Amino acid sequence: xxxxxxxxxxxxxxxxxxxxxxxxxxxxxxxxxxxxxxxxxxxxxxxxxxxxxxxxxxxxxxxxxxxxxxxxxxxxxxxxxxxxxxxxxxxxxxxxxxxxxxxxxxxxxxxxxxxxxxxxxxxxxxxxxxxxxxxxxxxxxxxxxxxxxxxxxxxxxxxxxxxxxxxxxxxxxxxxxxxxxxxxxxxxxxxxxxxxxxxxxxxxxxxxxxxxxxxxxxxxxxxxxxxxxxxxxxxxxxxxxxxxxxxxxxxxxxxxxxxxxxxxxxxxxxxxxxxxxxxxxxxxxxxxxxxxxxxxxxxxxxxxxxxxxxxxxxxxxxxxxxxxxxxxxxxxxxxxxxxxxxxxxxxxxxxxxxxxxxxxxxxxxxxxxxxxxxxxxxxxxxxxxxxxxxxxxxxxxxxxxxxxxxxxxxxxxxxxxxxxxxxxxxxxxxxxxxxxxxxxxxxxxxxxxxxxxxxxxxxxxxxxxxxxxxxxxxxxxxxxxxxxxxxxxxxxxxxxxxxxxxxxxxxxxxxxxxxxxxxxxxxxxxxxxxxxx
Amino acid sequence: xxxxxxxxxxxxxxxxxxxxxxxxxxxxxxxxxxxxxxxxxxxxxxxxxxxxxxxxxxxxxxxxxxxxxxxxxxxxxxxxxxxxxxxxxxxxxxxxxxxxxxxxxxxxxxxxxxxxxxxxxxxxxxxxxxxxxxxxxxxxxxxxxxxxxxxxxxxxxxxxxxxxxxxxxxxxxxxxxxxxxxxxxxxxxxxxxxxxxxxxxxxxxxxxxxxxxxxxxxxxxxxxxxxxxxxxxxxxxxxxxxxxxxxxxxxxxxxxxxxxxxxxxxxxxxxxxxxxxxxxxxxxxxxxxxxxxxxxxxxxxxxxxxxxxxxxxxxxxxxxxxxxxxxxxxxxxxxxxxxxxxxxxxxxxxxxxxxxxxxxxxxxxxxxxxxxxxxxxxxxxxxxxxxxxxxxxxxxxxxxxxxxxxxxxxxxxxxxxxxxxxxxxxxxxxxxxxxxxxxxxxxx
Numbered sequence: 001x002x003x004x005x006x007x008x009x010x011x012x013x014x015x016x017x018x019x020x021x022x023x024x025x026x027x028x029x030x031x032x033x034x035x036x037x038x039x040x041x042x043x044x045x046x047x048x049x050x051x052x053x054x055x056x057x058x059x060x061x062x063x064x065x066x067x068x069x070x071x072x073x074x075x076x077x078x079x080x081x082x083x084x085x086x087x088x089x090x091x092x093x094x095x096x097x098x099x100x101x102x103x104x105x106x107x108x109x110x111x112x113x114x115x116x117x118x119x120x121x122x123x124x125x126x127x128x129x130x131x132x133x134x135x136x137x138x139x140x141x142x143x144x145x146x147x148x149x150x151x152x153x154x155x156x157x158x159x160x161x162x163x164x165x166x167x168x169x170x171x172x173x174x175x176x177x178x179x180x181x182x183x184x185x186x187x188x189x190x191x192x193x194x195x196x197x198x199x200x201x202x203x204x205x206x207x208x209x210x211x212x213x214x215x216x217x218x219x220x221x222x223x224x225x226x227x228x229x230x231x232x233x234x235x236x237x238x239x240x241x242x243x244x245x246x247x248x249x250x251x252x253x254x255x256x257x258x259x260x261x262x263x264x265x266x267x268x269x270x271x272x273x274x275x276x277x278x279x280x281x282x283x284x285x286x287x288x289x290x291x292x293x294x295x296x297x298x299x300x301x302x303x304x305x306x307x308x309x310x311x312x313x314x315x316x317x318x319x320x321x322x323x324x325x326x327x328x329x330x331x332x333x334x335x336x337x338x339x340x341x342x343x344x345x346x347x348x349x350x351x352x353x354x355x356x357x358x359x360x361x362x363x364x365x366x367x368x369x370x371x372x373x374x375x376x377x378x379x380x381x382x383x384x385x386x387x388x389x390x391x392x393x394x395x396x397x398x399x400x401x402x403x404x405x406x407x408x409x410x411x412x413x414x415x416x417x418x419x420x421x422x423x424x425x426x427x428x429x430x431x432x433x434x435x436x437x438x439x440x441x442x443x444x445x446x447x448x449x450x451x452x453x454x455x456x457x458x459x460x461x462x463x464x465x466x467x468x469x470x471x472x473x474x475x476x477x478x479x480x481x482x483x484x485x486x487x488x489x490x491x492x493x494x495x496x497x498x499x500x501x502x503x504x505x506x507x508x509x510x511x512x513x514x515x516x517x518x519x520x521x522x523x524x525x526x527x528x529x530x531x532x533x
Numbered sequence: 534x535x536x537x538x539x540x541x542x543x544x545x546x547x548x549x550x551x552x553x554x555x556x557x558x559x560x561x562x563x564x565x566x567x568x569x570x571x572x573x574x575x576x577x578x579x580x581x582x583x584x585x586x587x588x589x590x591x592x593x594x595x596x597x598x599x600x601x602x603x604x605x606x607x608x609x610x611x612x613x614x615x616x617x618x619x620x621x622x623x624x625x626x627x628x629x630x631x632x633x634x635x636x637x638x639x640x641x642x643x644x645x646x647x648x649x650x651x652x653x654x655x656x657x658x659x660x661x662x663x664x665x666x667x668x669x670x671x672x673x674x675x676x677x678x679x680x681x682x683x684x685x686x687x688x689x690x691x692x693x694x695x696x697x698x699x700x701x702x703x704x705x706x707x708x709x710x711x712x713x714x715x716x717x718x719x720x721x722x723x724x725x726x727x728x729x730x731x732x733x734x735x736x737x738x739x740x741x742x743x744x745x746x747x748x749x750x751x752x753x754x755x756x757x758x759x760x761x762x763x764x765x766x767x768x769x770x771x772x773x774x775x776x777x778x779x780x781x782x783x784x785x786x787x788x789x790x791x792x793x794x795x796x797x798x799x800x801x802x803x804x805x806x807x808x809x810x811x812x813x814x815x816x817x818x819x820x821x822x823x824x825x826x827x828x829x830x831x832x833x834x835x836x837x838x839x840x841x842x843x844x845x846x847x848x849x850x851x852x853x854x855x856x857x858x859x860x861x862x863x864x865x866x867x868x869x870x871x872x873x874x875x876x877x878x879x880x881x882x883x884x885x886x887x888x889x890x891x892x893x894x895x896x897x898x899x900x901x902x903x904x905x906x907x908x909x910x911x912x913x914x915x916x917x918x919x920x921x922x923x924x925x926x927x928x929x930x931x932x933x934x935x936x937x938x939x940x941x942x943x944x945x946x947x948x949x950x951x952x953x954x955x956x957x958x959x960x961x962x963x964x965x966x967x968x969x970x971x972x973x974x975x976x977x
Contacts, residue, residue, distance in 0.1 A: 180768075
């Protein structure tokens, strides 16, 4: 990708509609070729922020547990997009995109370019990638769903998807399977629909949720599910692109204006990185108390399970162990904490042999040397607990009756429990968790909970035990980077130590240089003391 | 000593017929002396050549053998990761000199894993068999005969069903052919899918296959988890097929062998699987009225079916809609394979190699054939002690070992023992695998 940052009058970017249309023929495009336009630095930033707001809207929709593309989902997303002033994106997601307004062409261009800009901001860590890909795919599906059947055909042709529907005879051979296993279509409809036979690896999402007939490695996909095939390709495209962007990002960040913006982007919008705790250490002696006051239900239950059973299974050890790391329990304390508890049931020798490695491992001191990131709500909700486990999101995996009993044993009043259960029973687990927070902390509003560690931090701040970190300005965020660079980035710690040192040295040198450059250019508005590489 | 149905063994010549004549007293396995027995086991019995033939995949792909991560667990839990070997000879030499208590197999990396510290960017796995791990402990809430590490012929039936259901799904739905099942040495089974496509599935693909096959989720009822397996309005063909396999065994396993609903606690297990609160309450009072406490499972089950049927046909209610398939859902919920899906999902997961010795039981991790899985008896799988006893007995009888040159007799040693059948299953799997390599080379 070329980012030439010459200052140019904006009018020039507004090129003729004709050339725009040939470049962006459809509302839905495969993000394959990086754009080669010249983009003004201000537009660059504007596009990035705009797309972020867009993706955040989708994120909020998924936090509310609205089913993708359901009517409630569309209603919510459309309203939010309008509120955020993102109408041009809304146009891309609505039917009747056959019009040739210049505004539509401009919207396509903004969509295309902004996607590639955000790749640069989101290629840095597994978590960011996961978040970005999920949101982008939601957007893609929304846009694709709005295409008419002619447009779909055009799209397939333009992007060389060679799919041929089964002939009647071929369809007849597998018709029993189609009737039985095609989800979402009535038998009468199935009779009429075109079906496509593709290797199952091209429609992973359909396979995963058992929504299509599967035979001898081939999936039978109906017209309405074609989006799966396209989506799988698009997702591969984006994931590959993010990998490539990772290699490019150093080069792009050579320009301090861009790097500052990119760094600020993902810090301010996806929440904190809890891989390394930057707060004061939490002594393990306080955990019993903290579990009652400041831990979300999922962690409190792990803690209680551990205290009662003196053992928890692997999934729980990961979930709770990483959480503890995130709130500031040191490696030494962690070892002591688990050892004291586990050795009530086993001898110290067995503990050392079977469990210590895992704790070192979580702190990035053994094995692959990756410093693991504490689990987010999204991950915990997805975790499936099996018999004897205690991890996962209790709002999701507990039977409503048992959950009520639990909450009442924690001292919640009947009406408070009903408040929490209102959201839980509708599948809004994170909102339910926020309610629980609000009730237990006597807070005025419920916070948005998307990470157990943010729950903990929020709780500590509410109770006045911790200072809220200053947020908002870009400089302190740039300051947080070195920690993330050293520990949060998985790929870096995979290499050997010399390699790592070399990188740090390099980063420092570059930082020095750019600092110099900045001080010359922006002498007046930048506080250099904040960038302490 | 037959622990599974005999398989055709065309290459078996008469003089090497596996000895059925068991000398009277087989000494019990003693974990303390495992380290003293391993050298003999690895030198004389471990099937090095077939093991290499498997992992080398006919050397049809670059680095497929030499970039494979192998790890050893040595005595006193010394765990060595990132080992790799250039040839069969090197692997065999290392195994025989280090005598690992356990050998684990990881993925094939993009380069030699032993250089992991110096490879910039770290190791990237490029291929790995699709693996499944089913552990008896995940069935603790549905078995009454044993718990934890224990396993008997009754609870083994859960494994029999698991293997059958998974095997047919992998073959019919996904078109995989090269599947080898291994007894994990104590209380579980492993499945390795070795087709080219399976080995090259990416993380997302593994996740999709794992989720496709993993139909059970759990809901927590005041501390105990209850399985759920929603079948929907029109059950997917894979669920119907699973049910077709599981249903005939339901009475035998759940009602007779386990007598699962034979206690008030057991009845609550049944109740908890009814995923509608008012309906559950109704059923509970119905059962209280009609079935005595502690009545046999068969009676509880019959009442349950009778009630569900009568409710379904009477009026429109939960039983005719949400709980339409409740009987089948309970059957599948209790019998469908319970997978450890993280093992299947992980590209990087290490899994114990076949033919290892389980250190706690001394039993060999033998391959078994799914078509004969019902005849497989985990309690009579030979232990290392027994195997060494058998070769000694054989040698005493024939006196051949002392006279014959070592390398010649070594190849045939496992044939003198009850481990023989496992090797035959493995070789059969290899023959098919190798045929597919040949077909693949011809194509290019």
